[in-house]
Amino acid sequence: MNMETKPHRPPYLGYGLGLRVEHYETLLEQPGNVEWLEIVSENYLVPGGRPLVWLERFRERFPLAMHGVSMSIGSADPLDEDYLARLAALARHIEPAWVSDHLCWTGVQGINLHDLMPLPYTEEALAHVVERILLENVSSYISFADSQLTEWQFLAAVAERADCLILLDINNIYVSARNHGFSPLDYLDGIPAQRVQQFHLAGHEHGGALIIDTHDAPVAHAVWDLYIEAVKRYGHVSTMIERDDHIPPLAELLAELEHARALAAPLLQRAA
Amino acid sequence: MSSLQALQQRLLQAVLADKTPKLPELRGDALADPATRLDVYRHGYRIRLRDALAIEFPGLRLMAGRRFGHLLDSYVEAHPSAHYNIRWHGAGLAAFLEFSRLWRDKPALAEMARLDWAISSAFDAADEPVISATDLAGVPAEAWAGLCLVPQSHLQILPVTCNVDTFRRAADQAAPRPHLRRYPRPRHLLVWRQELTVRYRVLSEDERPLLNAALREESFTSLCELLAEYHDPNQAMPRMTTLLRHWLEAGLISAYRLESTHDS
Numbered sequence: 001m002n003m004e005t006k007p008h009r010p011p012y013l014g015y016g017l018g019l020r021v022e023h024y025e026t027l028l029e030q031p032g033n034v035e036w037l038e039i040v041s042e043n044y045l046v047p048g049g050r051p052l053v054w055l056e057r058f059r060e061r062f063p064l065a066m067h068g069v070s071m072s073i074g075s076a077d078p079l080d081e082d083y084l085a086r087l088a089a090l091a092r093h094i095e096p097a098w099v100s101d102h103l104c105w106t107g108v109q110g111i112n113l114h115d116l117m118p119l120p121y122t123e124e125a126l127a128h129v130v131e132r133i134l135l136e137n138v139s140s141y142i143s144f145a146d147s148q149l150t151e152w153q154f155l156a157a158v159a160e161r162a163d164c165l166i167l168l169d170i171n172n173i174y175v176s177a178r179n180h181g182f183s184p185l186d187y188l189d190g191i192p193a194q195r196v197q198q199f200h201l202a203g204h205e206h207g208g209a210l211i212i213d214t215h216d217a218p219v220a221h222a223v224w225d226l227y228i229e230a231v232k233r234y235g236h237v238s239t240m241i242e243r244d245d246h247i248p249p250l251a252e253l254l255a256e257l258e259h260a261r262a263l264a265a266p267l268l269q270r271a272a
Numbered sequence: 273m274s275s276l277q278a279l280q281q282r283l284l285q286a287v288l289a290d291k292t293p294k295l296p297e298l299r300g301d302a303l304a305d306p307a308t309r310l311d312v313y314r315h316g317y318r319i320r321l322r323d324a325l326a327i328e329f330p331g332l333r334l335m336a337g338r339r340f341g342h343l344l345d346s347y348v349e350a351h352p353s354a355h356y357n358i359r360w361h362g363a364g365l366a367a368f369l370e371f372s373r374l375w376r377d378k379p380a381l382a383e384m385a386r387l388d389w390a391i392s393s394a395f396d397a398a399d400e401p402v403i404s405a406t407d408l409a410g411v412p413a414e415a416w417a418g419l420c421l422v423p424q425s426h427l428q429i430l431p432v433t434c435n436v437d438t439f440r441r442a443a444d445q446a447a448p449r450p451h452l453r454r455y456p457r458p459r460h461l462l463v464w465r466q467e468l469t470v471r472y473r474v475l476s477e478d479e480r481p482l483l484n485a486a487l488r489e490e491s492f493t494s495l496c497e498l499l500a501e502y503h504d505p506n507q508a509m510p511r512m513t514t515l516l517r518h519w520l521e522a523g524l525i526s527a528y529r530l531e532s533t534h535d536s
Contacts, residue, residue: 042357048399050468070356076277083356108280111352113287114320115313117280120297124276141312143299144279179309181301209304210312 007165007195010098013063015257016240022247024054028061032254033261036097038240041068044094045086059094065198065238066091067167068101070112073135074119074128075105097238098197100167103135103155120144121154126161135159136167136200139175139213151176152190159195166191168237169200170230171223175213184226188233196234201227201260202242216245219256224263231264235271239264287313288352321348324358329365329388331440334449336381343381346374362389380452384436387472390428390463391440394470397426400526405517408528418531419492423524427464427487429480437461437472466523478502479515483524491531 014035019027027034037058044055058064070083091099104116118140119125126149137155149157159166168191177184203217219227219241231237241256279297286293292314298306322344326333333340347368353361366385369375375382402424411419435453442450460480463472475483481498499515500508519525 045357046396049394049396049465051396052399053468072356076274076280080356105280106356107353108277108284110354111284111288112354112356112358113284113313113317114324114353114358115287115316117283117313120276120279122276124274128274128276141304142306142309145297145299146275146279179303181303207312209308212312 007163009165009194009197012236013065013097013238015261016062016065016238017253017257018067018240018242018244019058019064020243020247023250023253026250028057030250031061032250032257034062034254034257036063036065036238036240038065038067038242039096041066041087041090041099042070044090045083055094064094064096065240066094066096066099067136068099069116070106071101072104072106073101074103074117074125075108076128077108077110098165100136100165100198102138103158104138118142118144118151119154121147121149121151123148126154126157135164136169137172137176139169139172139179139204141179141210141212143180150182150186150190152187156191156195159192164195165197166195167198167200168196168230168234169202169242170227171200171202171204171219171242172213174220174223174226175204175211178211185229188226188229191234193234196237199227199230199237199239200242201239201256214245215242218252219259224259227260228263228267231267236268286310287317289314290349318345318348321353321358321361325362325365328359328362328392329385330443331388331436332365332381332384334443335384335436335439335452337449343369343375346372359392362392365389380434380436380454383430383432383434384439386430387432387436387440387461387463390430391470391472394426394428394463394465397465400424400426402523403520403525403527405520408516408520411528411530415530417491417493420489420529420531421486421492421519421525422489422527422529423483423486423519424464424526427462427524429475429483429487430461430463431458432461433458437474440472464522464524471522478511482515483519486519486525489529 016036016038017034019037019039039055044051046052068087102116104118106115106117107113116138118138135158137151155166173184173187177187201219201223202215203219204211205214205217239260241253243253282295282297286295292307292311295306295310298310300306325344336343347365351364351368355361366382366389369385370382433455435450438450442448460475461472462475478499482495485495485498496508496512499512503511
């Protein structure tokens with residue numbers, strides 16, 4: 001597998017948060033040490049009204065990255081042209097540092113499951129995706145008998161062949177590693193460092209035998225440990241905390257962000 | 273059909289199915305069998321839609337009470353989601369409640385869903401300009417006969433037979449569930465957005481046909497003739513002035529145009 005192509009990478013943004021309605025006012029009044037924000041693109045693909053007014057305020061104060069959940073790049077269905085046109089219009093307007101989505105499919109036959117469904121790691125799926133672009137690794141609970149590659153081999157091959165960057169979700173690696181019994185360090189070792197543009201950190205919950213990627217809890221200790229390993233391998237990578245449910249006061253997320261900084265700082269100094 | 277397409281279609285049907293089917297394509301291991309793994313997605317699909325709809329339909333949640341979960345489940349089972357934005361799955365809920373055998377004998381539920389959805393739609397409808405009394409003050413007196421008001425395009429008028437607005441207000445204020453009251457005659461609710469705030473109110477009997485005529489961009493002369501059917505000649509023009517002032521102050525009118533009233 002050729003890993004030598006050097007991609008163009010957008011700037012390093014530091015430590016950020018996912019923008020959530022619950023924090024709108026506090027974040028503008030007391031942003032603390034938040035350096036950038038990631039928005040969920042779909043929340044702002046609307047004709048007008050309050051969401052876009054708020055977005056304009058944040059755009060004036062923070063660098064933004066757009067993160068989508070609906071591109072469904074791995075679906076056998078054609079890409080949704082209407083969605084892409086709206087996404088492109090939003091990107092033209094807010095000029096984000098980058099735009100990302102997930103290496104997954106969210107529906108087929110015109111039906112949307114509103115979930116990040118994993119792909120079989122096959123040459124056929126690989127060829128299908130690289131014609132399209134982007135991407136974040138998803139957490140998964142199922143795997144396919146037909147898979148020929150590991151997940152990290154598949155992700156790395158997609159990034160190389162499509163010449164795109166990777167949003168590496170550290171929590172998702174941990175969740176999938178536990179659910180499928182592979183080593184998360186093997187995963188990190190298999191991803192080309194020059195293509196890692198962003199980290200996601202998030203919480204999960206234990207749902208019986210499997211771990212569920214819920215984004216509704218603080219980042220777990222084991223995920224922090226994996227984050228350290230990721231920083232050792234990839235160096236300065238823009239990092240953000242993702243919380244989508246049981247949204248706590250902003251101060252709790254700022255404390256998690258400080259923890260990420262504190263963990264990474266000595267490793268980055270040593271590497272410098 | 274490619275094998276990727278076939279696999280995705282089988283997995284989609286497995287997520288939507290009533291019971292967990294066996295899919296030989298999925299691997300199991302000592303940690304969990306394929307059915308347990310598949311159930312994470314099956315459960316997630318239903319919970320995610322249910323949670324999203326609950327946010328969009330607070331009035332319906334209050335009105336339906338303990339039946340709300342069953343109501344949403346029956347809708348989600350009958351109607352798979354087709355839009356990339358999960359919120360938009362709510363667009364068909366009122367029609368489902370109106371025609372479904374399970375719920376059609378409780379018409380208040382469909383009316384409530386219709387109001388909730390109108391409020392949700394107005395929330396992020398396209399921004400449009402608003403004109404004021406000052407803008408109309410510049411219209412020459414002789415041109416008023418051909419004046420056509422252009423209301424905000426997101427504005428909606430909903431017929432209701434019970435006090436759904438009371439339920440919505442109670443839901444927004446976390447107040448106790450009100451009593452359901454049926455009106456002796458249908459009323460009409462106006463839903464619109466004034467700047468960034470969505471508002472709704474009951475339309476008076478003479479205001480509804482007038483606003484409908486304005487929505488059809490009929491001339492000021494036509495509006496006055498309509499109002500004359502509800503008031504004696506001395507009262508019609510002052511009433512027209514009052515209503516027009518209220519519409520302008522509430523931000524209901526986005527523009528006006530002038531039609532020539534001369535015969536060619």
